[in-house]
Amino acid sequence: MRVAERTKPDGGKAPTVSARSSVSTATHVAPRRRRGVNREGLEAGRRSTRTILWILLAAAMVLYGFPFLYLLFTSFKTPIDTIAVPPTILPKEWTLENYANALGRSGVLASFINSIQTAIISTLLSLVLAVPAAYGITRYKTPSGRVFIMAALVTRMVPPVAIGIPLASMMASAGLADTPIALSIAHTTISLPLSIWLMSSFFEAVPRDLEEAATVDGCSRLGALWRVVIPVVSGGIAVTAIFAFLASWNEFLFALLMTAIRSQTTPVVIANFQTQFGLDWGSMTALAAVYSIPVILLTLLLQRKIVAGMTLGAVKG
Amino acid sequence: MRISDRRFALYLMTPAALFLAVFVAYPLFRLIADSFFKISPIAGGPRDFVGFQNYAAAFASEAFMGAGWRTLAYTVVVVTLEFALGLGMALLFTTLGRKSQVWRTVFLYPLMIAPIVAGLLWKFLMIDNFGLIGTLLHQAGILSNPNQIGWLSDPNIVLFSVAVPDIWLTTSFMCLVLFAGLQNIPGDLIEAARLDGAKAPALLFQIILPLLRPVIAVALVVRGIDAARAFDTILIQTNGGPQSASETMSLLIYRTMIRFGDPGLASAMGTIYLLAMLAVAFFAVATIWRPGKDN
Numbered sequence: 104m105r106v107a108e109r110t111k112p113d114g115g116k117a118p119t120v121s122a123r124s125s126v127s128t129a130t131h132v133a134p135r136r137r138r139g140v141n142r143e144g145l146e147a148g149r150r151s152t153r154t155i156l157w158i159l160l161a162a163a164m165v166l167y168g169f170p171f172l173y174l175l176f177t178s179f180k181t182p183i184d185t186i187a188v189p190p191t192i193l194p195k196e197w198t199l200e201n202y203a204n205a206l207g208r209s210g211v212l213a214s215f216i217n218s219i220q221t222a223i224i225s226t227l228l229s230l231v232l233a234v235p236a237a238y239g240i241t242r243y244k245t246p247s248g249r250v251f252i253m254a255a256l257v258t259r260m261v262p263p264v265a266i267g268i269p270l271a272s273m274m275a276s277a278g279l280a281d282t283p284i285a286l287s288i289a290h291t292t293i294s295l296p297l298s299i300w301l302m303s304s305f306f307e308a309v310p311r312d313l314e315e316a317a318t319v320d321g322c323s324r325l326g327a328l329w330r331v332v333i334p335v336v337s338g339g340i341a342v343t344a345i346f347a348f349l350a351s352w353n354e355f356l357f358a359l360l361m362t363a364i365r366s367q368t369t370p371v372v373i374a375n376f377q378t379q380f381g382l383d384w385g386s387m388t389a390l391a392a393v394y395s396i397p398v399i400l401l402t403l404l405l406q407r408k409i410v411a412g413m414t415l416g417a418v419k420g
Numbered sequence: 421m422r423i424s425d426r427r428f429a430l431y432l433m434t435p436a437a438l439f440l441a442v443f444v445a446y447p448l449f450r451l452i453a454d455s456f457f458k459i460s461p462i463a464g465g466p467r468d469f470v471g472f473q474n475y476a477a478a479f480a481s482e483a484f485m486g487a488g489w490r491t492l493a494y495t496v497v498v499v500t501l502e503f504a505l506g507l508g509m510a511l512l513f514t515t516l517g518r519k520s521q522v523w524r525t526v527f528l529y530p531l532m533i534a535p536i537v538a539g540l541l542w543k544f545l546m547i548d549n550f551g552l553i554g555t556l557l558h559q560a561g562i563l564s565n566p567n568q569i570g571w572l573s574d575p576n577i578v579l580f581s582v583a584v585p586d587i588w589l590t591t592s593f594m595c596l597v598l599f600a601g602l603q604n605i606p607g608d609l610i611e612a613a614r615l616d617g618a619k620a621p622a623l624l625f626q627i628i629l630p631l632l633r634p635v636i637a638v639a640l641v642v643r644g645i646d647a648a649r650a651f652d653t654i655l656i657q658t659n660g661g662p663q664s665a666s667e668t669m670s671l672l673i674y675r676t677m678i679r680f681g682d683p684g685l686a687s688a689m690g691t692i693y694l695l696a697m698l699a700v701a702f703f704a705v706a707t708i709w710r711p712g713k714d715n
Binding site: 186 | 425426428429430431432433435436437439440443444446447448450451454509511512513514515516517520523525526527528529530531532533534535536537540541542544545549550551552555558559566588591602605607610628645648649651652655656669670673674677683686690691693694697698700702
């Protein structure tokens with residue numbers, strides 16, 4: 104992947120003997136440093152300082168990780184223990200009762216299917232629109248391209264609550280009320296600007312010679328894009344797809360405004376537990392855990408790519 | 421026949437531009453148009469042109485002005501705390517170096533959690549009676565009674581309590597961005613300053629922070645805009661209550677539209693809110709972001 108090559112620290116230089124005198128070449132969030140070069144400017148030196156810092160980090164990680172762990176522990180309590188006073192951290196008795204209750208409730212499994220469907224449609228739509236647009240913007244640098252990327256960025260600032268209602272009534276008059284299609288279109292209004300922004304960063308890193316060589320060899324510009332450039336940025340496309348997917352998967356407001364029973368996604372179902380069935384905390388925590396764990400695992404698996412994408416999206420400027 | 425590059429680029433951008441025009445620009449146009457009408461919430465009901473009356477009503481309403489101030493306070497609290505915590509973590513990860521990489525990844529996990537789940541989770545921690553935070557503070561001897569602080573029921577502090585999940589969710593983002601920025605500071609510079617006898621605070625305030633300025637600016641703007649739109653976490657925790665003490669702009673507009681059935685007034689509020697956000701966005705884009713240009 105080109106982008107990774109560009110962002111990795113310069114691997115061509117000979118290892119420096121003294122790390123203190125070496126210029127940091129790290130430009131990436133998670134640079135792989137070679138053995139022997141283990142200290143750079145800001146790294147703490149003294150052993151005692153490092154020990155204190157590790158203790159600080161451990162404390163921060165425990166505090167930061169605890170809320171979600173508590174959610175998990177609670178989901179394994181019995182429904183009565185869930186709201187016991189005073190609460191305990193660990194379940195007195197581990198059970199899957201909350202999971203059975205949550206997943207057995209009508210509409211819950213259907214909402215999972217809706218969430219997956221909506222997120223996939225929205226991701227595909229974002230990519231199909233964003234990839235050519237970002238390529239047009241970065242490769243040709245026309246004035247219209249500059250205006251367009253500015254406009255796309257400005258749409259990121261629009262509060263969803265401002266366009267949610269008109270959008271919902273537009274979908275209703277198009278006969279798309281309460282369908283995954285309507286919701287995926289709404290989600291694409293969020294993910295498309297982000298996708299254009301990310302893809303622009305990835306295309307920016309592709310050397311121009313690449314498609315020039317292809318066009319000299321008789322490829323059309325579209326052919327060069329499809330057969331030469333797209334394979335090179337496939338890693339970037341994957342990152343963009345993950346972000347578009349997450350944006351849709353976790354979205355709540357549009358889903359609340361635009362869906363009823365038929366196409367309701369899981370975040371709306373989670374929120375509805377609160378009113379519709381009284382306060383069923385046990386089932387809520389179980390469903391929240393089931394909904395969050397796949398994406399957390401996905402992130403941990405693909406962490407390098409995701410970190411690269413986030414940093415490109417935010418730091419580049 | 422070959423079309424010009426300029427035209428080719430235009431063709432590539434057209435589908436995305438049309439999509440944004442139809443599904444973002446047009447609804448915005450509808451929103452602005454609606455703000456000049458008195459609209460009956462019943463479908464097919466009367467629709468009377470009232471000029472700027474909805475705007476006058478919005479500015480005259482205590483709820484609107486209150487929500488404006490609360491949104492501002494909420495945004496400042498969220499962004500400030502996130503920045504301080506995110507910078508602290510980024511410095512910690514940097515000083516610990518390569519060995520902390522695994523923890524850096526783990527630290528990202530809240531970013532993947534739906535805001536609605538985060539709101540729910542913190543509500544569960546802070547709720548009266550069976551909330552864990554009150555109980556733990558009581559057991560540690562800090563509170564005389566687990567319910568001494570009504571995190572989500574005391575109007576004086578609720579705005580800060582509802583901000584907690586938002587801070588928890590996105591401190592990771594702040595940390596990630598600032599960490600990336602820190603990696604770009606040449607080690608030499610730090611070494612030179614150290615040799616000159618600079619102590620840690622001087623190093624931070626006189627060298628690191630000034631060098632990070634562009635990254636900090638982008639991070640603050642991106643997060644500021646997101647925080648000002650917060651909806652999910654507040655809705656699920658308090659629904660704006662008690663006594664509207666945690667009702668921010670998004671919630672007020674939503675309630676005006678859905679619960680109080682006044683689409684005209686809600687549209688006027690939405691338009692004002694949008695203009696305020698766009699003013700900030702334009703300022704930010706013009707001064708910080710220069711996308712699509714050669715460096």
